[in-house]
Amino acid sequence: MMREEPDHSGPHAPLLASADTPPVQDHDDQALASELNYSGGWFIWILTFSAGISGLLFGYDTGVISSTLVTIGSDLSSRPLDTLDESLITSCTSLFALVASPFTGVLADKCGRRRVILVADALFALGALIQASTSNVWGMILGRSILGLAVGSASAVTPLYISEIAPSHARGRLVTIMCLLITGGQVVAYIVGWLFSETSGGWRWMVGLGMAPAFLQFAFLLILPETPRWLVQAGFDSRAMNVLGQIYQDCPDRDRVVAQVMRNIRGEIIQEALEMDQMNAPGTKSQWLHDASQRAHDLFYDGGNRRALIIAMMLQGLQQLCGFNSLMYFSGIIFTSLSFSSPTLTSLTVAVTNFTFTLLAFWLIDRVGRRRILLYSIPVMILALGLCAIAFSSLDIPFDAHPRPHGDDADSQTSFYPLLILFCLTVYTASYAFGLGNVPWQQAELFPLNVRSLGSGLATATNWGSNFIVGLTFLPMMEWLSPTWTFFVYAVVCAFGWVAVRAIYPEMSGLGLEEVKGLLADGWGVEESLRRRHGFHGRQ
Numbered sequence: 001m002m003r004e005e006p007d008h009s010g011p012h013a014p015l016l017a018s019a020d021t022p023p024v025q026d027h028d029d030q031a032l033a034s035e036l037n038y039s040g041g042w043f044i045w046i047l048t049f050s051a052g053i054s055g056l057l058f059g060y061d062t063g064v065i066s067s068t069l070v071t072i073g074s075d076l077s078s079r080p081l082d083t084l085d086e087s088l089i090t091s092c093t094s095l096f097a098l099v100a101s102p103f104t105g106v107l108a109d110k111c112g113r114r115r116v117i118l119v120a121d122a123l124f125a126l127g128a129l130i131q132a133s134t135s136n137v138w139g140m141i142l143g144r145s146i147l148g149l150a151v152g153s154a155s156a157v158t159p160l161y162i163s164e165i166a167p168s169h170a171r172g173r174l175v176t177i178m179c180l181l182i183t184g185g186q187v188v189a190y191i192v193g194w195l196f197s198e199t200s201g202g203w204r205w206m207v208g209l210g211m212a213p214a215f216l217q218f219a220f221l222l223i224l225p226e227t228p229r230w231l232v233q234a235g236f237d238s239r240a241m242n243v244l245g246q247i248y249q250d251c252p253d254r255d256r257v258v259a260q261v262m263r264n265i266r267g268e269i270i271q272e273a274l275e276m277d278q279m280n281a282p283g284t285k286s287q288w289l290h291d292a293s294q295r296a297h298d299l300f301y302d303g304g305n306r307r308a309l310i311i312a313m314m315l316q317g318l319q320q321l322c323g324f325n326s327l328m329y330f331s332g333i334i335f336t337s338l339s340f341s342s343p344t345l346t347s348l349t350v351a352v353t354n355f356t357f358t359l360l361a362f363w364l365i366d367r368v369g370r371r372r373i374l375l376y377s378i379p380v381m382i383l384a385l386g387l388c389a390i391a392f393s394s395l396d397i398p399f400d401a402h403p404r405p406h407g408d409d410a411d412s413q414t415s416f417y418p419l420l421i422l423f424c425l426t427v428y429t430a431s432y433a434f435g436l437g438n439v440p441w442q443q444a445e446l447f448p449l450n451v452r453s454l455g456s457g458l459a460t461a462t463n464w465g466s467n468f469i470v471g472l473t474f475l476p477m478m479e480w481l482s483p484t485w486t487f488f489v490y491a492v493v494c495a496f497g498w499v500a501v502r503a504i505y506p507e508m509s510g511l512g513l514e515e516v517k518g519l520l521a522d523g524w525g526v527e528e529s530l531r532r533r534h535g536f537h538g539r540q
């Protein structure tokens with residue numbers, strides 16, 4: 001295959017040259033309207049699913065730990081795992097994901113989104129192999145740390161990739177496909193966990209099977225193109241036009257829409273180039289390093305970009321600090337300690353609920369809107385957590401972080417409360433999956449192109465940093481603070497989160513990626529976004 005050279009000599013030269021060409025106004029409006037009403041054809045679905053396999057891997061590898069922990073027994077280092085082992089094995093993945101995600105942002109700008117997905121696949125396969133073959137606790141920690149690097153980069157780059165190829169009107173749904181694959185991966189992990197729970201050494205199969213989707217995605221990567229936005233930024237304009245042509249192939253007004261989207265992308269890059277020229281001090285640093293520090297400067301010092309970063313980090317922090325992953329990682333332990341006779345199967349109900357309600361979000365996210373979904377679903381989470389805290393306080397058995405399987409000897413006096421807790425956790429999971437589980441992953445749409453991958457990387461790092469805190473503190477909190485206070489703390493976090501969402505998160509549904517910058521330029525844009533959304537529905 002012939003490699004195309006960037007079609008301009010200096011950075012952005014042809015873009016700057018075409019900056020004077022006046023856009024054709026009425027054609028612009030028509031094209032904009034067609035773009036806004038286009039939901040994407042088969043090409044875009046194939047791309048989304050291929051990129052979304054990273055989500056499946058992310059889900060599988062984070063979900064499988066729950067069953068792994070309860071079945072390892074004394075297979076590692078010839079002794080049973082203690083609380084520290086369990087917490088380290090669980091949270092090293094999040095810690096390394098936290099380290100990888102901001103670098104992914106920089107790498108995805110330099111090498112392209114697609115290459116980063118490729119590296120993540122190699123790490124997914126290596127991490128799975130090490131875990132499946134290790135015989136000691138530190139080997140397990142090493143395998144899960146490598147997996148963390150993979151999960152961190154995949155979770156930063158995949159939503160970025162999908163939002164950059166998605167037509168505006170379908171962007172929310174397409175990014176939610178990644179969340180569907182994450183939660184689907186968690187369901188598969190729980191089923192595999194349940195199937196192998198009675199097999200001796202079955203946990204090795206559980207962790208080793210994580211290699212399969214990585215190989216599958218490797219094959220798909222052969223057909224995955226780069227995103228048009230990255231291609232234009234790197235100077236490959238004609239390749240970008242081709243990819244846009246395929247993305248909008250079923251759009252009635254295809255050529256005009258493609259031209260309009262190209263104009264928008266170029267407009268943004270021209271502006272960035274002009275801003276960079278103004279600040280360019282001929283330097284001793286390499287161009288790349290200079291660009292990277294320029295982007296960081298733009299992200300932190302431009303008011304609109306800073307607001308975008310605050311919103312994205314707030315949402316990602318909230319997604320984790322609300323405590324949901326304590327269920328993902330430790331539901332096996334929670335349900336065993338509550339005397340459920342098949343804790344792995346009970347945990348499966350959590351995972352299936354998570355998947356089912358993410359599916360509901362998939363249908364509704366672009367119609368109902370991201371902001372509204374959060375404002376409705378978080379109060380339900382608070383109620384469910386509150387009730388769960390009360391139910392735990394009524395139990396008269398203490399929480400045990402190392403419970404032994406109970407069989408059918410559940411105490412009949414307490415059997416109502418475990419069921420009530422299961423019910424509350426299911427409602428909590430449903431409302432989480434409908435809102436907080438997926439909306440924060442729409443993060444890329446908040447940022448303009450020049451700071452998009454760095455901003456997404458930092459928001460993803462916030463996600464993993466908070467995930468790490470929850471993974472590390474959940475069991476100690478349950479033991480030392482009590483389950484009641486643990487769940488109460490999560491309810492309080494959600495309440496603060498609701499207030500923050502209401503105050504600063506504008507409605508992003510239906511806006512073009514290039515429109516968002518104006519919205520956050522002078523404030524949080526909440527009122528303006530609600531007005532525009534109203535106008536958008538009027539236009540349809």
Ligand SMILES: O[C@H]1[C@H](O)[C@@H](O)[C@H](O)[C@@H](O)[C@H]1O
Nearest residue numbers: 179182183325328354437438
């Ligand atoms: O969006 C996902 C999803 O909600 C998963 O169920 C959860 O485990 C992840 O932490 C989250 O990022």
